[in-house]
Amino acid sequence: MSAIGYKSGKLHIENVALEKIAETHGTPVYCYSAEQIADNFRAWQSALRKVMPDDKFTICYACKANSNLAVMKLLGGLGAGADVVSGGEMHRAFRAGIPGGKMVFSGVGKSEAELATAIKNGLMLINVESGSELRLISKIAQRENTRANISFRINPNVDAKTHAKITTGLRENKFGIDLEDAAAFYREAKAMPGILPTGVSIHIGSQLTDLAPFEEAFTHLAGLVAQLRQQGHAIATLDLGGGLGITYKDEVPPDLGQYAALIRDIILPLGVHVVLEPGRSIVGDAGILLTRVLHKKEGHTKKFLIVDAAMNDLMRPALYGAYHPVIPCNAPAAGQAQAVVDVVGPVCETSDTFLTDTALPENITAGDLLAIMVSGAYGAVMASNYNTRPLVPEVLVHDGKFDLVRKIQKIEDILNDDIVPGWLA
Numbered sequence: 001m002s003a004i005g006y007k008s009g010k011l012h013i014e015n016v017a018l019e020k021i022a023e024t025h026g027t028p029v030y031c032y033s034a035e036q037i038a039d040n041f042r043a044w045q046s047a048l049r050k051v052m053p054d055d056k057f058t059i060c061y062a063c064k065a066n067s068n069l070a071v072m073k074l075l076g077g078l079g080a081g082a083d084v085v086s087g088g089e090m091h092r093a094f095r096a097g098i099p100g101g102k103m104v105f106s107g108v109g110k111s112e113a114e115l116a117t118a119i120k121n122g123l124m125l126i127n128v129e130s131g132s133e134l135r136l137i138s139k140i141a142q143r144e145n146t147r148a149n150i151s152f153r154i155n156p157n158v159d160a161k162t163h164a165k166i167t168t169g170l171r172e173n174k175f176g177i178d179l180e181d182a183a184a185f186y187r188e189a190k191a192m193p194g195i196l197p198t199g200v201s202i203h204i205g206s207q208l209t210d211l212a213p214f215e216e217a218f219t220h221l222a223g224l225v226a227q228l229r230q231q232g233h234a235i236a237t238l239d240l241g242g243g244l245g246i247t248y249k250d251e252v253p254p255d256l257g258q259y260a261a262l263i264r265d266i267i268l269p270l271g272v273h274v275v276l277e278p279g280r281s282i283v284g285d286a287g288i289l290l291t292r293v294l295h296k297k298e299g300h301t302k303k304f305l306i307v308d309a310a311m312n313d314l315m316r317p318a319l320y321g322a323y324h325p326v327i328p329c330n331a332p333a334a335g336q337a338q339a340v341v342d343v344v345g346p347v348c349e350t351s352d353t354f355l356t357d358t359a360l361p362e363n364i365t366a367g368d369l370l371a372i373m374v375s376g377a378y379g380a381v382m383a384s385n386y387n388t389r390p391l392v393p394e395v396l397v398h399d400g401k402f403d404l405v406r407k408i409q410k411i412e413d414i415l416n417d418d419i420v421p422g423w424l425a
């Protein structure tokens with residue numbers, strides 16, 4: 001069941017009317033349901049527990065999807081590890097109480113300082129993406145007098161059949177190393193001081209709605225593991241990445257049970273520890289961006305609802321042409337007439353458009369609240385101060401109450417970070 005829906009004519013998140021959150025914290029504001037996040041995580045856990053014991057897998061939540069400390073703390077408490085892609089995210093994960101032994105460090109361009117933090121903290125796995133990175137890790141590990149568990153991120157050259165900007169497993173993408181170069185990389189790594197090449201990783205893309213690309217990638221991976229073992233490598237961990245899709249419009253997400261069955265059939269016979277890195281599928285449908293209509297504008301050919309949220313608050317529509325449903329917080333009456341409108345933000349860019357030619361109740365007017373749905377993943381984390389718009393506050397709903405989990409940024413806070421040099425003062 002979804003935690004977001006109408007009750008007595010008002011849109012609620014769990015048992016809290018969104019109207020109440022707007023009254024307390026203003027708009028725009030991100031609102032997340034703790035219950036929905038926990039339910040999504042538990043669905044992953046229970047699907048995996050059906051095919052393997054608890055100690056054979058680690059769900060490393062890909063915290064770039066939503067790295068709010070409260071969200072990470074909630075997931076850490078349910079047993080999640082973390083997949084981090086920067087030093088900043090690593091710090092967040094530690095602050096949220098997630099131990100290094102349950103943390104995976106991914107990303108195509110890690111700095112020396114970031115790698116040093118990872119190595120000193122004994123991360124479960126560092127996913128290496130180049131020879132240059134491998135040599136840097138070896139240097140740091142020797143300096144620290146330790147050995148780092150690494151895996152290579154293999155680019156299996158499969159088409160995830162998702163949006164071009166979130167496809168990562170094709171040969172022309174910048175990610176990973178080519179499958180056919182893998183043997184040479186593992187040979188080099190094994191001979192290198194400070195390096196334990198114990199894992200193999202993939203992540204083929206995001207928002208996948210079809211299991212076939214996973215099946216293809218897992219099959220390549222299993223073949224590679226057999227080959228590497230023959231060559232004397234002790235492969236103990238397979239990191240299968242994230243990428244399971246969710247419903248924004250009419251997509252049918254892959255079934256977690258079927259996904260787990262693929263792991264059972266292709267991966268488990270290898271006798272490895274399995275790491276999963278879901279992000280979007282844990283938090284995406286648990287959040288909304290609550291916004292208020294500022295103006296209703298009728299042009300010659302179009303009607304616009306101009307809202308107080310903008311592309312700097314939720315970038316996905318501008319960045320990927322992503323679709324997010326927009327619904328009114330007051331449930332439309334039966335038979336309510338509809339109008340075809342564009343829902344747009346106030347930023348001076350034409351791409352600051354949430355929806356084009358969409359049907360919404362005709363009586364929506366300035367002052368009304370709208371919910372931009374399915375905004376829990378890759379929403380707040382991508383926000384910027386473009387147009388000197390303060391970052392939007394975030395609220396976490398739990399047990400009939402709501403807490404501010406990211407404070408409201410003030411315009412003064414933004415201005416204070418600029419420095420006017422003495423010669424201009």
Ligand SMILES: *Cc1c(COP(=O)(O)O)cnc(C)c1O
Nearest residue numbers: 062106206242243277278279280
């Ligand atoms: C982004 C990312 C994920 C999470 O992807 P979702 O589609 O949000 O599940 C997992 N692993 C890596 C390496 C990533 O870059």
